[in-house]
Amino acid sequence: MADESKPLNFIQQTITRDLAEGVVDKVVTRFPPEPNGYLHIGHAKSICLNFGLAEQFGGDCNLRFDDTNPEKEEDEYVQAIIEDVQWLGFQWSGDVRYASDYFGQLYDWAKYLVQEGKAYVCELNAEQMREYRGTLTEPGKNSPFRERPADESLTLLEQMKKGDVDEGSMTLRAKIDMASPNVSLRDPVMYRIKKVPHHRTGDQWNIYPAYDFAHGQEDAIEGVTHSVCTLEFASNRPLYDWFVENLPVPSTPHQYEFGRLNLNYSVTSKRKLKQLVDEGHVVSWDDPRMPTISGMRRRGVPAVAIRHFCDSLAVAKTDGVVDISQLEHFIRDELNKNAPRAMTVLRPLKVVISNLPEDHLEQLTAPQHPELDMGNRTLPFTREIYIDTEDFKEEYSKKFKKKLTPGKRIRLRNGYVIEADDYVKNEAGEVVQVNASLVPDTLGKDPADEIKPKGVVHWVSVQHCVDCEVHLYDRLFNDPAPDAGDKNFLDAINPASLQVMTGCKAEQSLADAEESTTYQFEREGYFCKDRKNSSAEKRVFNQTIALRSVWVEADT
């Protein structure tokens, strides 16, 4: 997977050195999501990084759910996350792991620290603890419970665990340094009381370990060598190391931080994404407009495109904002190379080819792909066809030279050249039918009179097409930085992010389109059949992404 020509990032350099110096024999990484929401594009970067590192250096990568807060976590999320990681194409080492598997061990280690005089049960409430903690510029002061005897803390801890103590009234804290310039080290909470059922351990526990007391030890238990996380955890690293050093853990993992992915015109925060779903701004976590893995999958984005995009991202400590066009580039690149082609008319306009008999039916063939050998499809060609309303203009102008216009010719994609004769309007003044003539002997060749058509237009047979609905998407937010500063990201929501096109006409071969394949609807973009809204009677296609276009239609 590693591209030899690419320079090693700082984590790869560290691993290379650790392997060379024998600091580690084998690399073990892990992807540790909290099951409190669906995975998004930012997680994809972390997934590709962690699994990629293991792959490149012949090691293992674990999938471990960091489920230490039952108030926010649900089994629905763990199932969705498992599916997303697999879909992206990665396989974790061994079974799926859970922080909750280690609750017993963690509890024993907590008691060990108490016995060592390095932890204590504190009876300060949340507000008091905040006061005692000090500020960024002033040191904190010691809790009055800090020097309480170990066996007293042990007894209290046991009561906390049994559920005999009220939530919020006691915590177990590490005894480190209330005057540390690093606030994380000012006697951090190790255990808090939560009388809440856990998605895996049920009501077995009344206390749950805090992230800082759990993560490093989980890594140590699993033999993780390189624990890669995002930048905001950098100030937690000394605490991560403190627990690992002060506990009889089976191995010594190390934490490395890299800059998380930020994408413009998007939000990549599980909290905000959850809000979009909960408040109905989108219909679900896998709504095709969501920057979630499941949303992109449903929209037709290939997993490999996401992987290529992630691989193109720098693993560094800079926190930049990547332009969405970068992601779009990899999606188009992959789809252009591999998506089968098809024709679908989004805004049908009937064209009657008058010099063809009423019952004319000719089976034309067209390649599934212009370059790849993917076989052919048949295109029934009849007297009546549909082209896109946008592809016909009443008046010719240089601007519209590639469109059909009276007296001018156009090539039907994969078919003949036709020439428009006249057209019919309805009461509203809209063109509802075009009458045209077929220019003979133009299948695969130019007209004999050398008057070549300037443009190519996609079409379907009126009698041999299938009805469908097409969902067109625009970005979910109009603001490049919807959640910057003190902005409310909801204010930036694009009210026109979804456009439902009904009465669309797809070529016959799309009758049995598969949800797992994304097609290029020629001259329109990439589309895949929606896995939720489609039924036997109704076909719905989601737009993955439009084709690039330098064509801007002006009204002159």
Added chain:
RNA sequence: UGGGGUGUGGCCAAGCGGUUAAGGCAGCGGCUUUUGAUGCCGCCAUUCGGAGGUUCGAGUCCUCCCACCCCAGCCA
């Protein structure tokens, strides 16, 4: 006014003291084209947050300054 990070073209980014500062995205020209797609060709930083300094030589080393991000949850 504490601690931890980061600053290279519109965006991302390589560069690890020594030819004229990689590459990708976006943009702009041109060619090809039965997808206004794709492909191909060309253009796009006298300069690396700023100011000093060290050196024959600095984006790369030193000093000071500036800007931005993270940390004061019994969230992760």
